[in-house]
Amino acid sequence: MITVKSEAEIALMRESGKLTKEVLDLIGREIRVGMTTKDLDKIAYDFIKSCGAYPSFLGYSGYPASICASIDDTVVHGIPSDDIVIRDGQIVSIDVGVVYNGWQGDAARTFMVGNVSEEKRKLVKVTEECFFKAVESLRDGTPLGNIGYNVQSHAEANGFSVVRALVGHGIGKNMHEDPSVPNYGKKGTGIRLKKGMTIAIEPMINAGTYQVEFMPDGWTVKTKDRKPSAHYENTVAITENGVEILTL
Ligand code: MF3
Ligand code: CO
Secondary structure (H helix, E strand, O other): OOOOOOHHHHHHHHHHHHHHHHHHHHHHHHOOOOOEHHHHHHHHHHHHHHOOOEEOOOOHHHOOOOEEEEEOOEEEOOOOOOOOEOOOOOEEEEEEEEEEOOEEEEEEEEEEOOOOOHHHHHHHHHHHHHHHHHHHOOOOOOEOHHHHHHHHHHHHHOOOEEOOOOOEEEOOOOOOEEEEEOOOOOOOOOOEOOOOOEEEEOOEEEOOOOOEEEOOOOOOEEEOOOOOEEEOEEEEEEOOOOEEEOOO
């Protein structure tokens, strides 16, 4: 069931969205070579708690941390660890969810640390662009399939591939609501999005094959060919004439 939010409910999601964005901005300022992904997790946890909010990933289906930290060939859901040290030239995708006054925000950025290769730079840039291509023509009445079509067209035009095994999602009082929001698809297909629907659009784009592999820890997802992957996500609200990006 897809829930439509009132103006008042979207105002509350604007607040949780703002905190979500602030966590990512903070991590963007702090991240550097030599830190562990656990250090970043602690920064996120402390900040979220200091705002009177809660990190929605923590405890979700048993997930043990406040952020996902996914380096290079890890696509998503990398578990922060004291043993994972950030090194020069890596791309680090940070995904975070915040619940505040009962409403969820969910967003991700891929940070480039130090001297990053040309290929990885392009991958990060194109992944961000994929998100903006998806929202460009999005408004009340747009078929859901247009999102995936726009993401996939832009990724593939740049020689990259779109992860199929994981998708974006509706979001509201729960982190994961209907509908599923794939990053691939056909124009003009699927349900029509309506004003007041709120969704997390999250392109996961691979440099090589679209195929992924689920690791034995039950969370970490890597590219099958171990080439790099990038992730970019925002929570958005559909409006009459476009979208409002709640986590930017
Ligand atoms: N942003 C991700 C998602 O939309 C992260 C969920 S990680 C989990 O699915 F640990 F919370 F499951
Ligand atoms: Co999400």
